[in-house]
Amino acid sequence: MDGAIELPPPPPLVRLMEKRAHALFLDFDGTLVDIAPTPGGIAVPDRLADRLRALSQRLDGRLALVTGRSLEDLAGHCPIDGIACAGSHGAARRDAEGRPLGAAAQPLPDAVFEALHQGARDLGVVLEAKTHGAALHFRSDPERAAQAHAFAADLAGRHALAVKQGKAVVEITQAGADKGGAVREFLKHPPFVGAVPIFVGDDVTDEDGMAACNDAGGFGVLVGDRSPTVARYRLPNVSSVYEWLSL
Known part of the structure; x- marks a missing residue:
């Protein structure tokens, strides 16, 4: 990791869930799907949306996708009905029922x-x-x-x-639209209130989400070898994320 301190893998999710209520905030590109040469060239695993909904049920709804993609673009690759999401780096936020959370996002001029x-x-x-x-x-x-x-x-x-x-x-x-803001907004609303937040992501823009989780008593999980990072744990690649999440 370019001389950075080697990070351990996160504790098993099942064990964490046995101790306290946890909330998962998951990046999309580079975390749930491998990076592609173009944004539209990603290969989405079969039935990913169904598997995410099942994971959300295991967490009593405390799961949200937090992506740099717009929500419309994300839905075109992975149907997000029934999953809480934040798009455009957290600028646009909605709960699992599709209701907006926080102030409405503004488009660029x-x-x-x-x-x-x-x-x-x-x-x-x-x-x-x-x-x-x-x-x-x-x-x-x-x-x-x-x-x-x-x-x-x-x-x-x-x-x-x-x-x-x-x-x-x-x-x-x-200005002010970042993944940390999305995490903080979700944590104000049920079913996320009071849960220990975990952010899983691979890119620099995910650091804001990890920092917000750190501040709220949770932690970040880095996917890959990028450094520096505020993450506490690391998973090497997308397939290891699926294994850790039991997707």
Whole structure:
């Protein structure tokens, strides 16, 4: 892990659940599905939604997906009916019944989307437009990373927006929209109230969710070898996440 302290695997989930009520907050890409060259190229395991709903029932509903994808995009890959979710890095939140939680998320201004479309064309990177944000992907051309980051930082600075960095991607979101905010909002509402929160994720943007869980007496589980991290435990890959969750 680039010289970082080696993290142990998390205790068995079954054993944790025997002691206290726990809540799970799960990232999607890189955690439940392997990263793909393009956002639409992911391979979703068979019956993933059904398996997640069964896991949620085992946790008495204390499970939420917290993803950088918009909720609409997530639903196109994995039907999310009956599962609490937060999309666009936590900006859009809804409970398992589909009811919104917290303040409504705001979309990016039209001028920002116009600039992003032009910038993506000029840079030769892939633009992923989301309901409440946008992402520039450069996985197919890593040499564009510095230019994409500089463009996003300049654009965000001119419109009082936030920039989030991930694996071969840079994103622009509304200021204050992060996965930690999503975790804190969920913990205000049943059935999450009073539970020990666990955040499982692989990317830099998941650190906010892990930090929120740490603050609430829980912990984070890092998927992969990225460092530094505020996670307490580590799982090596997506398949190990499935094994730990008994999915």
